[in-house]
Amino acid sequence: DGGITQSPKYLFRKEGQNVTLSCEQNLNHDAMYWYRQDPGQGLRLIYYSQIVNDFQKGDIAEGYSVSREKKESFPLTVTSAQKNPTAFYLCASSTGLAGDLGPGRYQETQYFGPGTRLLVL
Amino acid sequence: RKEVEQDPGPFNVPEGATVAFNCTYSNSASQSFFWYRQDCRKEPKLLMSVYSSGNEDGRFTAQLNRASQYISLLIRDSKLSDSATYLCVVAGTSYDKVIFGPGTSLSVIP
Numbered sequence: 351d352g353g354i355t356q357s358p359k360y361l362f363r364k365e366g367q368n369v370t371l372s373c374e375q376n377l378n379h380d381a382m383y384w385y386r387q388d389p390g391q392g393l394r395l396i397y398y399s400q401i402v403n404d405f406q407k408g409d410i411a412e413g414y415s416v417s418r419e420k421k422e423s424f425p426l427t428v429t430s431a432q433k434n435p436t437a438f439y440l441c442a443s444s445t446g447l448a449g450d451l452g453p454g455r456y457q458e459t460q461y462f463g464p465g466t467r468l469l470v471l
Numbered sequence: 472r473k474e475v476e477q478d479p480g481p482f483n484v485p486e487g488a489t490v491a492f493n494c495t496y497s498n499s500a501s502q503s504f505f506w507y508r509q510d511c512r513k514e515p516k517l518l519m520s521v522y523s524s525g526n527e528d529g530r531f532t533a534q535l536n537r538a539s540q541y542i543s544l545l546i547r548d549s550k551l552s553d554s555a556t557y558l559c560v561v562a563g564t565s566y567d568k569v570i571f572g573p574g575t576s577l578s579v580i581p
Contacts, residue, residue, distance in 0.1 A: 381566060383566075383569075385571075390479070390573065391573055392475070392558070392570070392571040392572050392574065393515070393558075393571040395567060398566050398567060400566055406566070406567065408567055409567075438512075440515070446566070459505065459517050459520065460517075460569065461517070462514035462515050462516070463514060464513070464514050465513070
């Protein structure tokens with residue numbers, strides 16, 4: 351079955367510790383994304399990657415880092431610099447953008463993994 | 472003004488009722504529109520894309536009004552299983568221009 355997997359389901363972080371969240375997809379999607387969701391708020395984009403070995407900061411990248419060494423994998427590291435890391439982290443993938451350049455271009459559907467809940471001890 | 476706004480609800484409706492959600496967006500250059508459903512403590516799942524001409528999928532109907540910059544979702548004959556949070560998603564022409572609304576909570580009551 352094709353899909354996106356995230357691990358672990360729950361993760362506990364101690365003060366000053368870096369932790370890494372795993373995201374793997376076997377959908378052959380080029381684009382991958384990391385979002386953070388806080389209670390009562392919409393998803394906020396942390397990082398995205400259009401293609402292997404390339405990634406870009408989203409709206410709230412401070413305190414986070416990513417890598418994209420393989421098409422299937424897009425791990426997210428929550429560093430000790432992220433002062434409020436408690437949240438629900440969601441990874442997504444899509445085939446990317448479609449259509450012609452400019453105003454004719456549009457986003458393809460994003461598919462989400464089951465998420466990782468990060469809690470601070 | 473927030474980029475994507477939704478009435479947070481909660482909407483509490485009896486089984487069999489018809490319920491409608493609206494979502495407004497501020498960026499007139501937005502190109503793609505979606506409704507996602509998110510169950511409690513789960514990931515969002517695509518409910519339907521929203522096309523310019525409006526589209527229907529069973530009991531669900533989505534409409535887009537570009538002039539007024541809003542999209543809507545109509546659910547007919549509500550089922551208990553429809554209880555969830557419904558996220559409006561508006562996307563532009565670049566990877567970082569996918570904006571999720573805060574969601575509208577629906578509870579269908581027996």
